[in-house]
Amino acid sequence: MSYGWWKFIHLAGVVGFVAAHGTSMAATVLMKRIREPQQVAGVLQLSAATVSAFYVSTLILLVGGIGAGVVGQWFDQGWIWLSLGLLVGVGVLMFPMARRHFRRVRMILELMETGTAVSRDDFARVLNSGNPVLTAGTGFVAILFILYLMVLKPF
Amino acid sequence: MGAHGSPTSAVAEEVAARLAKQLGAELVLLNVDETGSGEDVLRAAADRASRLGVEAQTLHRDGAVAESIVAAAAELRADLLVIGDHGMGPDSRFSLGGIPSQVAHHSPVDILVVRTSEPTRDHTYRRALLATDGSLTAHQATRHGDALAQALGAEVALIYVGDELIGDIVLRDTAARLDRDGIERIVIKGNPAVQISKHAVDYDLVVVGNKGMTGSRRYIQRAVPSRVAHEAGSDVLIVRTVSRSFFDLRPGEGAVVEVDGEKVAAYLHDDGTAFTLSARCQHMGCIVDWNSRARTWDCPCHGSRYEYSGAIINGPTTKPLPGVQT
Numbered sequence: 131m132s133y134g135w136w137k138f139i140h141l142a143g144v145v146g147f148v149a150a151h152g153t154s155m156a157a158t159v160l161m162k163r164i165r166e167p168q169q170v171a172g173v174l175q176l177s178a179a180t181v182s183a184f185y186v187s188t189l190i191l192l193v194g195g196i197g198a199g200v201v202g203q204w205f206d207q208g209w210i211w212l213s214l215g216l217l218v219g220v221g222v223l224m225f226p227m228a229r230r231h232f233r234r235v236r237m238i239l240e241l242m243e244t245g246t247a248v249s250r251d252d253f254a255r256v257l258n259s260g261n262p263v264l265t266a267g268t269g270f271v272a273i274l275f276i277l278y279l280m281v282l283k284p285f
Numbered sequence: 286m287g288a289h290g291s292p293t294s295a296v297a298e299e300v301a302a303r304l305a306k307q308l309g310a311e312l313v314l315l316n317v318d319e320t321g322s323g324e325d326v327l328r329a330a331a332d333r334a335s336r337l338g339v340e341a342q343t344l345h346r347d348g349a350v351a352e353s354i355v356a357a358a359a360e361l362r363a364d365l366l367v368i369g370d371h372g373m374g375p376d377s378r379f380s381l382g383g384i385p386s387q388v389a390h391h392s393p394v395d396i397l398v399v400r401t402s403e404p405t406r407d408h409t410y411r412r413a414l415l416a417t418d419g420s421l422t423a424h425q426a427t428r429h430g431d432a433l434a435q436a437l438g439a440e441v442a443l444i445y446v447g448d449e450l451i452g453d454i455v456l457r458d459t460a461a462r463l464d465r466d467g468i469e470r471i472v473i474k475g476n477p478a479v480q481i482s483k484h485a486v487d488y489d490l491v492v493v494g495n496k497g498m499t500g501s502r503r504y505i506q507r508a509v510p511s512r513v514a515h516e517a518g519s520d521v522l523i524v525r526t527v528s529r530s531f532f533d534l535r536p537g538e539g540a541v542v543e544v545d546g547e548k549v550a551a552y553l554h555d556d557g558t559a560f561t562l563s564a565r566c567q568h569m570g571c572i573v574d575w576n577s578r579a580r581t582w583d584c585p586c587h588g589s590r591y592e593y594s595g596a597i598i599n600g601p602t603t604k605p606l607p608g609v610q611t
Contacts, residue, residue, distance in 0.1 A: 243576070
């Protein structure tokens with residue numbers, strides 16, 4: 131398969147990744163702003179609905195990127211290794227951060243539904259416990275830096 | 286109660302007899318062996334129970350020990366299976382071969398694993414530790430454990446291992462559900478099995494749900510209740526909250542049950558109508574939990590919710606739970 135096709139697959143993966151993961155990033159920030167449990171539950175559902183699309187697009191992005199790197203003979207340059215490392219590293223770093231917050235919110239919503247002693251104050255405590263701007267910001271800066279590495283290929 | 290004539294078995298028999306007496310329960314002593322000495326073993330065990338004031342029935346079976354115990358518990362529709370922990374120490378925690386371990390994984394009813402390795406140990410249950418992860422099934426286990434503790438006059442403490450913020454809320458809520466606001470609560474970070482086993486030292490009985498002990502995932506990752514049963518220093522009650530039998534359900538109750546090795550979301554309506562659905566969430570395949578308060582099937586992974594009939598209440602799922610013929 132030609133370099134152009136690998137690049138196309140890679141970029142298609144990027145589009146899917148940004149669409150799916152962008153939804154989760156927006157959900158993380160939105161959850162902090164809206165305080166109504168039902169609305170938060172709706173945002174959480176929207177985020178959860180993109181999970182499978184996120185995993186599939188990440189796989190496509192990686193396969194396409196690695197394929198393009200091999201065919202284009204980029205793997206003797208530093209930028210592609212740094213991009214890969216950054217994607218994996220930031221993913222590994224952000225996954226537990228985001229997952230913990232989403233789990234907390236999901237759990238408190240479930241407890242508000244089924245429990246007997248869970249208050250709005252508890253809900254507020256949980257919503258305030260996360261730092262969505264830091265989480266989303268870290269991811270955004272990392273994506274921007276990867277974009278810089280891929281477009282400008284500085285080393 | 287599984288009896289096989291050894292000194293360690295006698296310890297478990299005594300615990301079973303004392304529990305039967307305190308709870309006013311029937312006691313059935315079961316022996317499985319092919320050596321022909323089973324009747325003598327059972328007679329001796331029944332005599333010991335009689336000396337404690339309990340007239341026990343006896344039952345002898347041939348065949349594979351673990352399978353026969355599990356089958357007998359199901360046939361008798363027992364409420365509780367009592368078994369000694371012979372071969373279940375921390376060193377064997379990676380082994381799935383021991384008889385108590387096999388029984389614990391396949392028991393169709395609640396199972397009490399009695400620490401029999403210390404003959405001098407007093408198995409009177411004065412303090413019970415109820416473990417919860419905040420899930421709906423864990424709540425069933427705590428409710429069950431609390432009822433037993435109350436019947437035995439034991440003090441109760443709750444433990445949650447994990448996120449401290451959520452743990453604080455979960456235990457306050459659990460205490461309120463049990464109507465025990467002043468109860469001791471332990472919230473601690475770390476590995477659930479390790480921490481529960483560590484805290485078990487201060488208690489006579491630990492109560493956990495059986496989530497994770499059934500299904501193929503147990504071969505990949507040792508479930509918390511299984512590890513606790515192997516590693517805790519106290520007796521362990523494993524409450525069957527997952528993979529119960531359909532016949533255990535009461536009207537208005539739902540549970541994930543096992544039918545021919547498949548997980549089925551089963552609900553028995555107040556009017557006697559039975560609903561049997563696939564227990565796999567149609568979003569990403571997680572096993573749903575029964576929400577007894579709202580009478581819904583809730584997915585713990587991404588929050589999809591279904592009516593008891595399987596119809597969608599909310600996503601991310603876009604498909605209802607399909608019906609299953611049983």
